[in-house]
Amino acid sequence: MGCIVLFIKSLKLNIKLILFSITITLVLLFSIILFYSFAEDNQTENNSSNKNFIKWVDFNVTSEALKLTSDLDISSHKTDSPIKYNWIELLAYLACQNGGNFKNFKKSDLDKLIDKLESGETILDLTSNMKFYDYYYEAYSAVLSGFIGSYSIEKKNENGEKCFENNYGIKAFLPIARNYNFSHYDDFGNSRSYGFQRTHLGNDLMGSIGTPIIAVESGIIENIGWNQYGGWRIGIRSFDSKRYYYYAHLRKNHPYAPNLEQGMTVKAGDVIGYLGMTGYSTKENVNNINIPHLHFGMQLIFDESQVDSPNEIWIDVYQIVEFLKSNRSEVYMYDSESKDYCRKYDFIDSQQSD
Numbered sequence: 001m002g003c004i005v006l007f008i009k010s011l012k013l014n015i016k017l018i019l020f021s022i023t024i025t026l027v028l029l030f031s032i033i034l035f036y037s038f039a040e041d042n043q044t045e046n047n048s049s050n051k052n053f054i055k056w057v058d059f060n061v062t063s064e065a066l067k068l069t070s071d072l073d074i075s076s077h078k079t080d081s082p083i084k085y086n087w088i089e090l091l092a093y094l095a096c097q098n099g100g101n102f103k104n105f106k107k108s109d110l111d112k113l114i115d116k117l118e119s120g121e122t123i124l125d126l127t128s129n130m131k132f133y134d135y136y137y138e139a140y141s142a143v144l145s146g147f148i149g150s151y152s153i154e155k156k157n158e159n160g161e162k163c164f165e166n167n168y169g170i171k172a173f174l175p176i177a178r179n180y181n182f183s184h185y186d187d188f189g190n191s192r193s194y195g196f197q198r199t200h201l202g203n204d205l206m207g208s209i210g211t212p213i214i215a216v217e218s219g220i221i222e223n224i225g226w227n228q229y230g231g232w233r234i235g236i237r238s239f240d241s242k243r244y245y246y247y248a249h250l251r252k253n254h255p256y257a258p259n260l261e262q263g264m265t266v267k268a269g270d271v272i273g274y275l276g277m278t279g280y281s282t283k284e285n286v287n288n289i290n291i292p293h294l295h296f297g298m299q300l301i302f303d304e305s306q307v308d309s310p311n312e313i314w315i316d317v318y319q320i321v322e323f324l325k326s327n328r329s330e331v332y333m334y335d336s337e338s339k340d341y342c343r344k345y346d347f348i349d350s351q352q353s354d
Contacts, residue, residue, distance in 0.1 A: 053302040057139045059315040061091055062102045063322035066144075068110055069094075070170065070323075073148055077168045085114075088144055089123045092136035096127070100136065142242040142300045143315065146217045146351070147172040154346040164348065170327045171349060172217050173269045175205065175247065175296050177341070178328035182207040182294075188316035201314035202246065202297030203321055209251055209292045211275040212341045214329045216245055218268045218349040224260060226285070230295060231278025232256070236266060239351045241301060248295035251276030252287050258340060267349055269329035271341045296321070 069087035076085045093113055098104045116126060127133040151171040152164040176182045182205045190200040215236060222244065223235035230248030232255030237244050250256065251274040266272060280288035298320070300306075300313040330344040 054135070054139055054142070054300075055302075055311065055313075057142070057300055057313055057315055058100065059139070059143055059319075060100070060102050061095075061140070061319060062105055063319045064107075065091060065094065065102055065105050065110075066319065066323040067326075068107060070148060072114070074169045083117060085117075086123075087148060088137060088140050091140050091144075092133055093123065093127060093130070095136040095140070096130040096133050100132075139300075142302065143298070143320075145240060146238050146243065150350040152348040152350075164346075170324075171268055171347075172324060173214050173327055173329045174321065174324040175214050175216050175294060176207060176275075176328070177212040177214050177271070178330040180207060180211045182211070184318070184321060186316065186318040188318060202248075202295045203317045204293045204295055205275075205321065206291060206293040207275050209274075209276055210339070211294075212271045212331050213247055213250065213273045213275055213294055214331075215266045215268055215270045215272050216324070217243065218351060219243075219245070219266065221260060221262050221264045221266060224256070224262055227279070228282045229279060231280070231289065232273070232276065232285070233279075233295075234260070234272055236272070237301075244299040244301060244307075246295070246297040246299065247273065248297075249276055249279050249289050249293060250274060252278050252285055254338070257342070258338070267347050269343050269345075269347050271329075271331055271343060 066087075069085075069090040072085040072090065073087035075081070076083060090110065090113065094105060094109055095102070097109055113126075117123065147170060148168075149171055150166070150168050152166050154162055155165045157163050184203055184205045187200055187204055188202065192198050192200050217236070217238050219236040219238045221234060222237045223233070225232070227233050227248070230246070232250040232252075233246065233248040234250070234256065235244055235246050254274065255276060255278065256273045257271045260266075260272065275292060275294050277287045277289035277292045278285065280286075296317060298315055298317050300315060302313075306312055331341040332344050334340060334342050
């Protein structure tokens with residue numbers, strides 16, 4: 001009889017333990033399901049919000065269109081005109097007119113637009129029914145927003161003393177210093193075979209070894225050092241983070257201006273390095289490029305997921321180089337032993353001083 005009582009008590013205890021274990025297990029399973037459900041919802045929400053950015057830009061605005069619209073922008077601000085033109089708005093309107101193909105651009109199209117604006121119509125009125133105006137405006141802003149604006153440039157006054165003059169105009173510079181010759185052609189998209197078959201995502205500027213290379217725009221050094229494809233290279237991100245400038249194949253043994261390092265700020269017009277022919281080698285400091293040249297490229301970044309990924313947007317900068325020929329940074333050799341150069345006239349970028 002005593003054995004039966006003990007068996008019943010043991011059975012009750014085991015049932016309680018089993019029920020407790022089942023309860024704990026169910027609570028844990030429910031918690032796990034709930035956690036992953038929230039995580040999935042958050043991930044879906046993040047993914048959906050991250051999808052709303054530009055994935056591709058085909059930039060083919062001609063240097064003529066860049067020159068004409070920039071002249072209107074600069075002149076209207078310098079003369080305190082009642083109508084202040086924004087060259088990016090003008091270009092975005094023209095892109096809608098020609099389906100984004102500036103090979104069809106005619107100056108008369110711009111003249112007609114200016115006539116409408118001067119007669120009292122606004123760019124908002126004129127573009128209200130243009131389906132792709134917002135796209136072109138955002139895309140062209142990403143390319144050009146750092147090119148025109150307020151800045152201060154060093155000058156000499158009538159007493160020969162250095163001073164700064166406030167100005168509004170082009171504040172981006174050609175990547176080749178003033179008084180140095182170079183040649184180039186539109187080679188964007190050409191085939192390259194080193195490492196793997198790929199397309200050329202920049203513009204090659206042929207010149208002499210040692211030619212000073214100039215920062216096109218003010219920004220922060222994001223990458224510097226050796227890359228087997230670009231050799232000694234430097235990458236600079238604009239202050240608004242939209243543009244990444246890539247300068248490659250710099251000079252063997254002495255590729256960079258002194259003391260440059262990742263994270264440093266450089267100003268538009270600064271000497272950042274020297275033209276060379278390094279690259280196409282896993283071994284550092286090797287000349288495997290046949291012709292001395294600067295590889296100059298611009299990547300557009302609308303979302304950080306486009307950095308170092310298959311989703312990178314590189315644009316054709318040939319017309320930009322042609323446009324910037326009118327604005328070159330003058331340099332001089334300040335160290336005859338190292339043969340290092342620096343800019344002749346200092347520069348204060350309004351973006352940097354904000």
